[in-house]
Amino acid sequence: MQKIKLGMIGGGLGAFIGDAHRRASRICNDYQLIGGVFDVDFEKGQEFAKQQDLDLNRCYATVDSFIESELALSDVDRIQAVSIVTPNMLHYEFASKLLKAGFHVICEKPMTFTVEEALDLKNIVDSSNQTFALTHTYTGYPMVRQMKEIVKSGALGKIHRVDAQYYQGWVNSIIEGTGSGITGVWRLDPKYAGMSSCMGDIGVHAFNLIEYTTGLEISSVLSDLNPVKENVQLDLDGTVLLRMNDNIKGVIRSSQVAAGEENNLTIGIYGSEASLKWSQEDPNFLYMLSDTEPTKVYKPAHGYNTEFAEASHVMPSGHPEGIYEALGNIYKGVAKSIRGEESFDGEFPTVEDGVRGMKFIKSVVESNSNNNSWIDL
Amino acid sequence: MQKIKLGMIGGGLGAFIGDAHRRASRICNDYQLIGGVFDVDFEKGQEFAKQQDLDLNRCYATVDSFIESELALSDVDRIQAVSIVTPNMLHYEFASKLLKAGFHVICEKPMTFTVEEALDLKNIVDSSNQTFALTHTYTGYPMVRQMKEIVKSGALGKIHRVDAQYYQGWVNSIIEGTGSGITGVWRLDPKYAGMSSCMGDIGVHAFNLIEYTTGLEISSVLSDLNPVKENVQLDLDGTVLLRMNDNIKGVIRSSQVAAGEENNLTIGIYGSEASLKWSQEDPNFLYMLSDTEPTKVYKPAHGYNTEFAEASHVMPSGHPEGIYEALGNIYKGVAKSIRGEESFDGEFPTVEDGVRGMKFIKSVVESNSNNNSWIDL
C-alpha cells in the first residue's frame, strides 16, 4: 500500500515533539515524510532536512510557500497530510491555511489560543473534506481505549466520581534557578503559551482523558490556580472542581512544580459497581476495582480486551509498548480516516476535542479570576 | 513497671473499633483493661465483660455509675484512663464528664458534634492535669512520623502543594441495596453521625494527616460535596480546596462510594526541592522524589530514619507492622504522657487536633451550603 505523503511545520533541530511525531508516523508505517517548514530560520530548516535525508526542494521557508509549491505539484507527488508542531500561538493560523488549501492536518495541542479561534477552526474542518486530528497522545494507549470501552459497556454502574491528576516537576528548576530563567521559557510567557501554563499545557490532557474515557461532558468548572512565584504570570499549579450531568462530580489536579514528578498523569473513574484506575507512567496496567470481587489487572494483548484495545497493541503480551506507540496509534487512526477506511470510535482526537479543550482552559482561567466561582463551559 | 488501669466506654460485642483499641492497648503493653460501660444494654455489656474475663464488679451500666464507683476506689485500684469508643454523638458528653472526674481520656474521632463542644472540651482539658488523646490512628505509623520529621528538616524546600485522598467504597452496598438500608445505618443519620458523613468520618483524617505531617495550618476551605442519592441527607463524596499560609494550596478528595476502594488514604507533599508520597494501604513505604536524584524509598527499622520513626517500629526491617501497631504507638505515647515521661513531638493527637478537625468539618459543610465559597476555619 502506498504511503501517505507527510509534511511537517516546525519540529526541526532539537525539537522533541516534532521528533516524536516523526517516530510515530514511522512506527505505524502509513506515512513517508516528504518535506515541510522545519524552522523559522530557513537555514536551520534546511540543515535539518539534510540531516533527515530529505529532498531539499521540499524544504520550505514559510507555510505560504509550502502551500503554493505543493499545490503546484501533481496529485501523485503532493504532500497530503501535514503535522503542525510549532509553538502554541501558531497552531491556529497554520492549521487554517493548510486546511483551506486542502491538506489533512495533524495538530499538536492546545489547538488554538482562544475559544473563538477553536470554533472558527471547527467550522473550517466541518466544511472541508479533510481529516483533522489533535494529538491528545494519551488516548492512543491500548489500556486507555480499553477503559473507554469498559465504561461504555456499563460495567461501572452509575458513575459517582472522576478524578484525574497530571503532575510534573520540571518548572521548579526554572523558577528556583538563579538566572533570568522565567522570561526565557516560552511556556511561561503568555505571548507564546496563551492564557495558561499548567492547565493549558497538561491540565487539558487530564480534561481530555476524562471526557474521552467516560464519554461524559464536563459542564462547569471551579478552579483555584497558583502561579507559585511573584514574577510568574501564568498558573504553574492548580485544582479544578468539575461538574458533569447526572450529578457526577470530579476533580482535576495539575502541577508543574511538584518536585520529582515526571509525567504523572493518572485517572480514576469511580462507579457504583466498579471503578477503573490507570497511570500513564505504567501504561500497560489497567485496574478494575469492585466491592465484591478481587481487583482485576488488565494488560494489552489478551483475548479479554475489546477489539479496539487489541488493535492498539502489536507485540505479544508482556512486551511493553510506550508513548511512541500510543502516538503511532493515533497516526494510524488518521491514516485510516484519510484512506476512507472504517475506524473505531475514538481512534484519534478531533477538532471537537480541541474546542472542548479550549473551552476548558478559558473557563478554568475565568473561574480563577472570578473568585473561584462556577463557570459553564 | 505497673500497667495503667484502663476503662472503656462502648466497644462491646461486635464493635470493631473498640476491639482495635483493646488490641492496641495490649500491643504496647502499658495498660490493663479493668472495666467499663461496654454497651447501652447493660446485660450485653456484662456478657461482653464475661467473655473478656473481666471482674463483673467493674462492668457498669452508665458512665455516671462508672465514675461514682471508680472514684470510690483507692488510688491503687482505680481505673486511670478511659477509652471512649461510642457512636459520635456521645463523645463530648462522656469525655467531659470523665475529664472533670479526673480520668485520662482517649477518645475516638470525631471528637465532638460541634465546634462549640470541641472548644469547651479543650477548655476542660487545658484546665485539668490529665492527658487527653484523640485517635487519629494514622499518625501512629512510623513512616508518617518519618514524613513529619523530613518536612520539619526543610528537605522539601518551599512547599508548593499538598494533596490528600481518602477513598472508600463500602457505602455503595448500602445506598444501592434494595432494603431500607440507608435509614438503618447510623453513619448516614445526622442524629448519630453529625453534620457530615464522608468528610466527618474520613475526610477529617486526611485533613489531620496534612496538618500533622506538614506542620501547616489550613486557613480556609472551599468544598463541593455530594450526597450522591436523593434520599441521602449527608455527603458521601466530596472535594475540598485548601489554602494555607505562604500561598500554599492543596486539595482533599474523599469518597465513601468509590467502588472497590477499601481504605485508600494517601498523601502527597510537593515542594521545590523534593516531594513525599505515602499510602495507608502500603504503610511501610515512604517515597521521596526529587528532580535531580533517584526516588528514595524509606522503610521502617533503618538507621537512616529519625529517632521518632524508629521508636515507632519494633521488628527488624522487612517485617510489616500494621494498623494495630500504629494505634499501639499512640497508646504508647499516651502512656508516656500519663507517666510523665518525655515524649516525641506528635506522639499522640491532642484536643487541639480535635478542635481543628471540628472546625474543618464545619467549614467544609458551610462552604458547600454557601455556593462553594471560601470559608475560614
Place this chain on the structure above:
Amino acid sequence: MQKIKLGMIGGGLGAFIGDAHRRASRICNDYQLIGGVFDVDFEKGQEFAKQQDLDLNRCYATVDSFIESELALSDVDRIQAVSIVTPNMLHYEFASKLLKAGFHVICEKPMTFTVEEALDLKNIVDSSNQTFALTHTYTGYPMVRQMKEIVKSGALGKIHRVDAQYYQGWVNSIIEGTGSGITGVWRLDPKYAGMSSCMGDIGVHAFNLIEYTTGLEISSVLSDLNPVKENVQLDLDGTVLLRMNDNIKGVIRSSQVAAGEENNLTIGIYGSEASLKWSQEDPNFLYMLSDTEPTKVYKPAHGYNTEFAEASHVMPSGHPEGIYEALGNIYKGVAKSIRGEESFDGEFPTVEDGVRGMKFIKSVVESNSNNNSWIDL
C-alpha cells in the same frame, strides 16, 4: 472466657523474638503471661520480670525448677502452655522436658538440631495429650491461608512449578565488618546455630511455605550452598532444586548477604490453569494469574475469601495487619487446640512440620557436601 496461663523460656531483655511472641499472645487475647525462665542469667531474668510487672515467684532460674514449681501448683494456678524462644540448640531439650511434664509447647524454629531429635520429639508429642506448635509465622498471614485453600480447590490445574525465595542482607555488615564480627554472632556459629545458617534459619521457612500452601511433599533436593567468605563455617547463601511427586519441580533461593534485602520471602506456584504469587513484605496482596483472564488481586476482609482466610483478619478491608497479627493467628490456633475447639486445617504448624524442616536442612547440607547430588528427604 478464662485466659490460658502462659510461660516463656528465653525472650528476656533485648530479645526481639520473645517480644514478638508476647505481643502475639496479647493480640489474640487468649493468653496471660504468668512467668518463665527469661534469661540464663537469673538476675537479668528477674529484672525482665519486674519490667513486665510479673509475679517474681513465677520467674525461675532453670527449666527444671520451672517444671518442679509449676507442677506443685494447683490446676487453677499452674502455667498451661510454654513458649520456647531460646537459641536453637536448646529447643529440643526444653521442649522434651516440658512436654513430658505435661505442658503445651509453642516452640520457635528450627525445632531441633538434628533429624533424630526431631523424630524423638515427634514421638513425645504423639504419645502425649498436649498441643505442640512450631512458629512458622508466615503461615499465619490471611493471604497465605487463602493461597493454601485456592490450591486445595484445584483452581490452579496441574501444578508445574514452585519457586520460593527468602533474601536478606543483614549478614553483610557482619562479614564485611572490620572487627572480629563473625565469631561473635551465634547464628554463624555451628555450636549454637546447627548445621546451617542461611538454609537453617530462613531457607527452611521457604520450604515450609511451599509444603504448607501446596500440600505437596518435597521428596528430594539438590543444593548449592555458599559460605561466601573463607572464614565463615556455615552457608550464607544458596539455591536448592526441588522435586515433588507427579513430576513437579521447583526451587528455593535464599541468601543472608543480598545487600539491601530486608525480609524478602516470596512464593510463586505455577499451574496449568492459573498461578499464585505472594510476597511477605506486602502480605495483604495475593496475585492470581491466568493465561485467559485479567490478573486478580485478593486482599483480606472480603466475602470472596475462604472462611479460614477471613477468620485470620479482624479489621475491615484496607486496614493492613502485619507480622504480629500473623503470629497472633498461630497463637489463636494453638489456643483453640488447647481448649479442644474445632480448628481449621493448618491453623498452626505442628511437630510434623518440624520434622520435615529438619529433614530439609539435613538433606540440603548433605547434597552440598556430596557434589550437589540429589538427596531424598
Place this chain on the structure above:
Amino acid sequence: MQKIKLGMIGGGLGAFIGDAHRRASRICNDYQLIGGVFDVDFEKGQEFAKQQDLDLNRCYATVDSFIESELALSDVDRIQAVSIVTPNMLHYEFASKLLKAGFHVICEKPMTFTVEEALDLKNIVDSSNQTFALTHTYTGYPMVRQMKEIVKSGALGKIHRVDAQYYQGWVNSIIEGTGSGITGVWRLDPKYAGMSSCMGDIGVHAFNLIEYTTGLEISSVLSDLNPVKENVQLDLDGTVLLRMNDNIKGVIRSSQVAAGEENNLTIGIYGSEASLKWSQEDPNFLYMLSDTEPTKVYKPAHGYNTEFAEASHVMPSGHPEGIYEALGNIYKGVAKSIRGEESFDGEFPTVEDGVRGMKFIKSVVESNSNNNSWIDL
C-alpha cells in the same frame, strides 16, 4: 545523512518478530528497508512486498538470488545490511552466506543450532570487515544499560549472587489443548527449534542479561529441566545453577508453562554493598538496594544516569518507551558501527554473545541429561 539500505530474510505476512525489526529500524531512523526474501513461498513474499510498498525487483525468491542480484548493483544502490528473522534452523546458513558476500548482518537469536556452527560463524565474522549483531533485545533498554554501568563502577561491592528469571505461560494452551497442538508448533519441534525450547528460546536471554550486566562469565552450569508432559520432546521449564569466577554463584529460572506469566524477565544482582533489581515488564524502573540507605529508583532521562543510558532514551522523563525502542537502540548501535562511528561498550550484542549463548544452551541440556551434574561452558 543517508539511510543504510536494509534487507530482510524472513519476516513476511503475519510474522511478529520481523515486524518488530522493521519498526525498530524505522524508530532509530538510520535505515531504509529496500527488499529481501520475506517468505519461503515467493508469492507470499511478493504480496508482502506490495503491502509494504517496496520495489518488487528487490523482492527475491531465495537468499542466493538475493545475494547475486544485490551484488550486481552499484555500491550506491546495493543493500548494505540484512536482518535475519527466519526460524532458528536457518540462521546459521543465511548469516554465513550473507557475511561472506559482504553484507552486514543483524541476526535473531538463537544465533545457530550448535556450538560448532556458532564458532564457525564467529570465525567468519572475525575475518570479515562487517558488523554482525545478535538481537538480545533486552540489552537495548536504557535501565539495563544503566545497570551494566553501575555494576562496572563497582558500586555493588563484591558480587555475591546473581538471580535471573524468565517466565512465560503461553505454552500451556498448546500442551493442554485438545487438538494435535504440540506437533504443529515449531518451537516445540527439535527439527526447527534446536536442542531446547525453554532454555533455548528464553533462558538464554536471562543468561545473556546476566553476562551483559555483570561483565562476569558463567563458567559452569547444573540444570534440571522439565518437558512437563510425556509427549513433549523439549524442555518447557527448568532451573539452572550457575557458577562464575570469584566464588560467585547464581541461578536462572525459566518456564513456558507458568500460567498467566506473560514475558516476565527479571534480574537481581546482589553485592556486599548494594544490589540491583530490574523487571522487563516495568522496564523504566531500576531499583538499587543497600543495607544502609533508602532504596533508590532510577528512571530514564535524568542527569544521574550514565551517558550510555541517557543516549538510549529520547523522550523527557516519565514518557515510557518500550520494547520497540529497546530494539531500536540496538539497531542504532549497529548503524553507528556500520558507519564507523564511536559507540558505547555494549551498544549491540555480538557474535561472541551468540557463541556464549549456544554454549550455555548446550551445557544446560548436557547437564540435564547427565544426572544434573556440573558442566563447564
